[in-house]
Amino acid sequence: MLHRSSPAYVGLTLLWGFSFVLVRAVVDGFGWATAVSLSCLLIGATVAVLAVLKGASLRYRLRWRRLVLLGTGIAVQFIGLSISVAHLGTALAAAAVGTVPLFSAVIGQMWGLERITGTAAAGLVTGFIGIVVVVLFPAGGISWDFIVGMFAGLVSAIAGAMSSRYAAARLSSSGPAELVSASFLVAGVLTAPLALLLPGPGDADLLHWIGLLLLGVLLGGVGYTMELGLRESSGAPFATSARSGATMVAVFLGIIFLRESISFGQLVGVLMLIGGCLLVLGLVPSRSAPARRR
Template sequence: LWRPLCVVGATTVAGQLIGMTFATPLIGTAMAAIFVAAIPLFSMVIGRLWGLERITLAGLTGLALGLLGMLLLVGFPAVPVTRSFVLGCAGSIFGALCAAYGSNYAALRLRTAGSWEVTCGAFLVGGLLTLPLLYWVPPPGVPSALDVFYLLLCGCMMSAFNYVVYFRLVSRIGATRAISVEFVVTVVAVLVGALWLHEPLSLVQGLGALIILAGCALVLG
């Protein structure tokens, strides 16, 4: 059981969070969230290669639309295409690939395991793998009591508890359909980034986001 948990912890938890956390300051919350919406596309391809998913004509059309949307998202930004922008896009894609890989691996190897056990094991492994990063990216100062509260809130409620529900969905309906909950994450994050944080998004990028969502809808049938 520990070997599959290590793989899921290294990908779905550590890899995904490292990629998205690295990318968000470079390209913004809204754009990073749009890349999250593309996770079902990667999941479909991995699931097909592993014999977990069946790609239909609608699925192939959705995959093509998703790739077109990502090209529009990266190729026509509202900000200059700098080294930081490219690295941010690469980090987002890396995080999305890790999420898709780990979810399919959990569906393949941990279908009979309980969602609480999978979540606890995956977060333990993910935490141990990301702990050394404190050496290269130390905290800017001593965390206050409020900082610790927000950290516990994000870690326990917004991540760990959600993963319990998520891994239960993976075992029941499959990785690609379970990942479709990321659509809600994308919508909320884009609205927060664009309206509250005033992050720029071009009209072409907005079109790309809609095309990605349409492609994922076709993939999910």
């Protein structure tokens, strides 16, 4: 199963990684509030259109109270991501938001959805130590921008983890494409008033609009559609791990192409974070795996 999904997995990892670069460009042009609202609306619409083109029937028979709660969580997730990118840049924002699997495991344990195994516990320790190392060794010293950006990124990760767990616990009977498209459309509507109150710099040009379309349609809508396909073919942990790989892609793009500063200690912390996430997701090969296959 793994070898058949690898091309889609690599493509999804690259899409998620490049999305951090586009988030930065879109936020710079539109401001974080407008960027969040428009991106969520485009993602929701694209997922719906692609599902219909694939022959799915979208009935949207969802409980609106639960859907609003889920949409609120997604809105907070994207707001935190946009603010984090604006204050930290691509690389460090990706590291902060990359803690989603860690918080998801903790929330799953608290809500009784799953039990944290010994391997997952080791991953939690490794991952959280990694993010602490990222915080303690900033390249330019600790500043208000750094504090605000890291806080916003971690809030985004917690909101993303809670949203995914809530959807699995309370909305699992809904179709995945239907649920994703509806929740993002609700998130876009909920954040629209913020876009009116906080319009941003107002100097978006053609390139910013192209970036918004790429973010919402290609990296957002197509990316989520690919992730749903991977979940069906290879399971949720394997599909979710693409986001951990995307963290490394975003860090690489931020350092090499965007010339962002990151200390050696922070790079070590990011690697620890990714390793911890893979342990939590159960994707690190164990010694007993060959024996089981025999």
